[in-house]
Amino acid sequence: MAADTGRLTGTPPAVRVRDLYRDFGPGRTVLRGLDLDVAPGEFVALIGRSGTGKSTLLRALAGLDRDVAGHGEVTVPDSVSVVFQDSRLLPWKRILPNVVFGSRAPDAVVRGERALAEVGLAGRERAWPHELSGGEQQRASLARSLVRQPELLLADEPFGALDALTRIRMHALLRRLCETHRPAVLLVTHDVDEAIVLADRVILLDDGVVHTDVRVELPHRSPADPAFAELRAYLLDRLGVHDEDVPAGRRAAA
Numbered sequence: 001m002a003a004d005t006g007r008l009t010g011t012p013p014a015v016r017v018r019d020l021y022r023d024f025g026p027g028r029t030v031l032r033g034l035d036l037d038v039a040p041g042e043f044v045a046l047i048g049r050s051g052t053g054k055s056t057l058l059r060a061l062a063g064l065d066r067d068v069a070g071h072g073e074v075t076v077p078d079s080v081s082v083v084f085q086d087s088r089l090l091p092w093k094r095i096l097p098n099v100v101f102g103s104r105a106p107d108a109v110v111r112g113e114r115a116l117a118e119v120g121l122a123g124r125e126r127a128w129p130h131e132l133s134g135g136e137q138q139r140a141s142l143a144r145s146l147v148r149q150p151e152l153l154l155a156d157e158p159f160g161a162l163d164a165l166t167r168i169r170m171h172a173l174l175r176r177l178c179e180t181h182r183p184a185v186l187l188v189t190h191d192v193d194e195a196i197v198l199a200d201r202v203i204l205l206d207d208g209v210v211h212t213d214v215r216v217e218l219p220h221r222s223p224a225d226p227a228f229a230e231l232r233a234y235l236l237d238r239l240g241v242h243d244e245d246v247p248a249g250r251r252a253a254a
């Protein structure tokens with residue numbers, strides 16, 4: 001089922017973070033000497049209470065935070081893609097140009113078309129972003145990340161704005177894409193079920209460090225599986241959420 005993990009052994013990690021600090025002024029230290037390894041091809045979900053620094057960590061790994069403190073160590077692969085909650089498609093560009101935007105590969109267009117087909121958007125290459133649904137826009141955003149052939153995919157609540165049914169479809173799509181392309185993945189989510197359904201490992205950030213680190217080893221990734229429910233209860237407990245705090249019917253979300 002689930003077990004506390006130790007350090008990864010064998011192949012060098014895709015992500016290596018050591019003693020990372022980030023503060024936003026006196027008394028506002030968010031990351032406090034954080035250590036983290038993510039193996040190549042490993043899918044890690046990052047959960048934690050609001051304001052614990054999940055996005056801060058992701059931004060540091062994405063190279064989007066120039067002010068991250070000078071001490072500590074962050075090593076990531078050369079090829080990193082980031083997917084956010086909003087698709088961040090450029091509204092003045094059609095979908096295919098959006099997907100290949102910034103790519104200097106000579107076969108970028110072919111790659112873009114292939115990526116769009118992989119996410120189920122073949123035939124929508126010439127659509128404008130506003131002509132796509134929210135779920136389709138996130139698919140296009142995933143296609144854009146694939147074009148870069150990332151060794152590391154960073155995703156900050158990419159499905160947070162989608163309805164429940166679309167989320168389930170996106171989970172299946174993301175799992176399929178990850179099985180095909182095998183990037184290391186760090187997914188920030190508030191949804192404990194999403195974390196368990198998708199990830200090889202779930203880590204919980206608290207007080208600026210990795211507070212809990214569990215490997216997901218379930219026979220079935222179904223919320224109906226008792227082992228799934230047990231892991232969910234364990235993680236919710238670690239988050240300080242107790243069953244009576246969660247409204248009936250919403251027992252999946254933290």
Ligand SMILES: Nc1ncnc2c1ncn2[C@@H]1O[C@H](COP(=O)(O)OP(=O)(O)OP(=O)(O)O)[C@@H](O)[C@H]1O
Nearest residue numbers: 024028030048049050051052053054055056057190
């Ligand atoms: N640019 C900034 N300037 C000042 N404070 C910041 C900045 N960015 C983040 N913070 C603070 O750092 C803390 C962590 O923010 P962060 O967005 O990383 O949390 P989070 O865990 O992703 O939260 P949530 O789950 O609510 O999205 C928060 O208290 C936030 O106010």
